[in-house]
Amino acid sequence: MTGAVALAPAAIRGSTQILGVIGDPIAHSASPAMHNAALAHLGLDYVYVPYHVKPAGVSSLGPAIRSLGIRGLNVTVPHKIGVMAIVDDLSEAARQIGAVNTIIHQDGHLTGDNTDAYGIAASLREDGGLSHLPSHVVLLGAGGAARAVLHAVLQDEGVEHVTVQNRTMDRATALAQELGQGRATACALGDTTSIEQAGLLINCSSVGLAPEVDVSPVGDGAGLHQDMVVVDIVYKPLRTRLLQQAEAVGARTVDGLGMLVHQAARAFELWTGQRAPVDIMRQALLASVY
Ligand code: ATR
Numbered sequence: 001m002t003g004a005v006a007l008a009p010a011a012i013r014g015s016t017q018i019l020g021v022i023g024d025p026i027a028h029s030a031s032p033a034m035h036n037a038a039l040a041h042l043g044l045d046y047v048y049v050p051y052h053v054k055p056a057g058v059s060s061l062g063p064a065i066r067s068l069g070i071r072g073l074n075v076t077v078p079h080k081i082g083v084m085a086i087v088d089d090l091s092e093a094a095r096q097i098g099a100v101n102t103i104i105h106q107d108g109h110l111t112g113d114n115t116d117a118y119g120i121a122a123s124l125r126e127d128g129g130l131s132h133l134p135s136h137v138v139l140l141g142a143g144g145a146a147r148a149v150l151h152a153v154l155q156d157e158g159v160e161h162v163t164v165q166n167r168t169m170d171r172a173t174a175l176a177q178e179l180g181q182g183r184a185t186a187c188a189l190g191d192t193t194s195i196e197q198a199g200l201l202i203n204c205s206s207v208g209l210a211p212e213v214d215v216s217p218v219g220d221g222a223g224l225h226q227d228m229v230v231v232d233i234v235y236k237p238l239r240t241r242l243l244q245q246a247e248a249v250g251a252r253t254v255d256g257l258g259m260l261v262h263q264a265a266r267a268f269e270l271w272t273g274q275r276a277p278v279d280i281m282r283q284a285l286l287a288s289v290y
Contacts, residue, residue: 216241
């Protein structure tokens with residue numbers, strides 16, 4: 001814990017507005033630490049709380065949010081698709097990605113948004129120093145996280161081709177076809193030719209996540225080279241096996257903290273209208289997770 005970051009709001013009053021996160025499980029979530037630190041830092045009259053919501057509870061969330069006047073919610077595993085049915089409208093990003101990670105409540109109207117794509121784009125720019133993305137990109141994984149990352153990467157018109165690598169080829173093929181805008185193809189996990197040609201590789205699979213810290217989604221690292229940026233959205237551990245392999249060949253590396261912080265910062269801004277104190281949120285995340 002760092003002493004510099006307040007992890008709880010200063011006071012809860014009659015006027016305090018509620019924000020929160022729903023998931024199943026939820027106790028491990030770092031979002032309350034990040035958001036409460038940001039709210040305390042700016043002196044805003046909100047509190048951010050975790051809600052353990054089981055899948056059977058999702059269908060009744062809409063009336064609950066409205067009647068309790070909850071101002072906004074983050075949505076995490078396994079509800080990102082289920083909540084699409086309970087909101088009144090979807091942002092363009094949420095619609096295209098096919099998942100919601102943020103609900104904004106305004107006067108009874110619920111909007112479902114997705115800030116994960118914003119989060120990876122901001123991290124690539126600010127943590128990876130990539131104001132423009134390279135023309136060839138490799139994504140590892142084809143699950144929910146990969147959908148948001150593919151959507152984000154393809155917003156950059158300089159990206160000519162994305163190779164989606166996944167253990168289960170059918171999922172990679174389906175993702176490339178559905179969201180690829182004609183600029184994505186699928187291939188097997190670990191294909192070295194596409195890695196050799198890539199200027200950017202992003203791991204969106206869960207390979208390397210604690211406790212399986214000794215494995216890498218690219219096996220022994222064949223194909224990694226010094227002229228690429230390697231991003232791992234796994235943030236526990238921070239220095240994954242993949243990032244160690246990338247460092248060993250002289251590639252620039254970006255860990256998963258940035259995406260997590262920036263997706264939270266964007267949600268914070270959507271709810272409060274205030275610029276998020278990103279560094280405070282990052283410190284709170286570090287203090288709560290490691
Ligand atoms: P998320 O929503 O976090 O992306 P997910 O939808 O369960 O989670 O996706 C997890 C991703 O990690 C998938 O691409 C999965 O590959 P499959 O589609 O083949 O299941 C990948 N993954 C998980 N464990 C893996 C392993 N041991 N080896 C290779 N890929 C793995």
